[in-house]
Amino acid sequence: MxxxxxxxxxxxxxxxxxxxxxxxxxxxxxxxxxxxxxxxxxxxxxxxxxxxxxxxxxxxxxxxxxxxxxxxxxxTSAKPTPVGELAKKDGWSFKPRGRLMFDAGFTNAPDSTGASEGFGNEVRRARLGASGDIPGGFGYKFELDFAGNEVEAADAYLSYADGPVEVIVGHHNNFQSLEELTSSLHTTFIERAAFTDAFGFERRIGASIQYADGPILAQAGVFTDNFDDTSSKNRGADARVVFMPKIGDTQLHFGGSVHYNDLDDPAATVRYRQRPLVHFTSQRFIDTGSMGADSETGYGLEAAAISGRFHAAGEAYWQSVDMPATSNDPTFFGGYVEAGVFLTDDTRGYKGGKFDRTKPVKPVGKGGFGSLQFNLRYDYLDLNDAGIVGGKQDGYFASLIWKPTDYTALAVNYGRLQYTDTIIPTATGDTSYGVDAFGVRAQVDF
The missing domain is CATH 1.20.58 (Methane Monooxygenase Hydroxylase; Chain G, domain 1)
Incomplete structure (x- = not known):
């Protein structure tokens, strides 16, 4: 006034x-x-x-x-505290982690092979652990797996992040494949592509660095061996580059990787083999047997796309073995192509150069049905080369995955595997035949 x-x-x-x-x-x-x-x-x-x-x-x-x-x-909106995470104002946080997967099903091979088959079941994974932040840009993750009447370490590492750069030291995945780096919680089949298991992809102790800026992701690291094999003298190096642009509502993924493992042991051997789709059987129909080797070298290519309800993905991987006892080193090959569609109004998750969690738009408990996804895959593995006859696999797979909520899932898988040069002949000596595999998985995580 x-x-x-x-x-x-x-x-x-x-x-x-x-x-x-x-x-x-x-x-x-x-x-x-x-x-x-x-x-x-x-x-x-x-x-x-x-x-x-x-x-x-x-x-x-x-x-x-x-x-x-x-x-x-x-x-608060820029960085919300995840559900279940205990955060402190001084920069510390603690988030319990866990997953439980139970598999059951059967395999069926020609009777005259005498192969182990029929019903099987197992606790595929039973993990408990924790992850969180430490003041100064540091973080940690530690998980133990209690499946199979054994206690094994999964991820166990410390990390440091500064802008687009992240450094990890400890037991973690090296950088060999989109399928391998995607969590088992978010894959489209109950087991990963055949070549990832056949060529021995696993977590190893080492140090790695990652650079992520926009659509560019570059990863590299040096590694020794798995926690269970710390007495070995293996030394390896891995690198992976991913270009992941998003065009409109379509997420694209293009990647390549290189892997080298120096066995550094005069008596070192490698062995490549694979089960028929499911893990609860110990039967392998293709197997190179043990091969004396000085080193392994692998090259991989990756491609994927997500557009609305649809996704497609494919990989190719070549694994060469330096065998001192032979003049011609073998190179084995594996790969897959797949496509999937959601029958509900949902989409496949993707984050940081790998597939991520699918979150149903209308979950059970909130007036919805959850998400329902149908997938088809062709999975190829060739373990024949340079005089090594380990066999070939042509796998034709289908899966149906129902996710009632973000953290629960029920998956049904069927596979028809056509083998050539299998290591288990029929009574008439035939080494080319088909095997059926059926598996069901129930899973929950937090």
Whole structure:
């Protein structure tokens, strides 16, 4: 309120006070009365000044509080605390982790082979662990797997991140394949592509560095061996580059990797073999047997696309073995192509150069059915080369995956595997025949 306005109000009040009696009768206002009225007006102006000051202070305090609330809300929305994670203000956090997978099913081979077949079941994975942040940009992850009546370490490492760069030291995956790097929680079949297991892809102890900026991902590391084989002298190096642009609503993925493993042992051997789709059988129909080797060298190519309900993916991998006892080193090959579609209004997850969690748009418990995905895959593995006859596999697979919620799933798999040069002949000596495999998985994680 301006001083001119206050004086106008006071003058109007004074006029009203003086004018009203004048209409009724002639009134003489003494000097004392005028002095008293002036004192009242002065007091009113002082009170108005006080109220204006208090109003301005309150307004400034409210604006400061609104700014602080907005900043806090923005910070919270930028990095929300994950469900189940215990966070502290000093930068520490702790998130329990776990997964449980139970598989059951059967395999069926020609009776005259005498191969182990029929019903089988197992706890495929039973993991418990934790992950979190440490002040200063550091992090940690540690998980133990209790499946198979054994205790094995899965991920067990410390990490440091600074902008687009992340360094990891400890027991973790090296960089050999899209299928291998995708968590078992998020694959489209209950077992990964045949070549990943046949060529011995696994976590190893080592140090790695990763650079991720926009659609570019580069990874490299040096490794020794798995926790169970720390006595070995194996030394290896891996590198992987991924280009992952997003065009409209379509996520693309193109990658390549190289792997080298120096066995560094005069008596070192390698052996490549593979089960028929499911893990609960110990029977292998293709197997190179043990081969004396100095080193392994692998090259891989990757491609994938996700567009709405649809996805497609494919990989090719060549594994060469340096065998001192032969003049011609063998190179084995494996790969797959697959396509899938959601029968519900959902899409496959993707993050950081690998497939990620599918989150049903309408989960069970919130008025929905969850997600339902159908997938087809052709899986090829050739273990024949340079005089080594380990056999060939042509696998034709189908899977149906129902996810009631983000963290639960039920998968049904069927595979028809056509073998050539299998190591288990029939009674008539035939080494080319088919094997059926059927598997069901129930899983939950947190």
């Amino acid at each position: 301006t001083r001119t306005y206050r004086l106008s109000v006071a003058a109007a009040a004074l006029c009203c006070t003086m004018a009203t009696p004048l209409f009724a009768q002639d009134v003489t206002v003494s000097a004392d009365e005028l002095a008293a009225m002036r004192a009242q007006l002065s007091a009113m102006n002082a009170r108005i000044d006080q109220l204006e000051g208090e109003l301005a202070s309150a307004k400034a305090a409210n604006e400061a509080q609104d700014t602080a609330i907005a900043a806090q809300a923005e910070a």
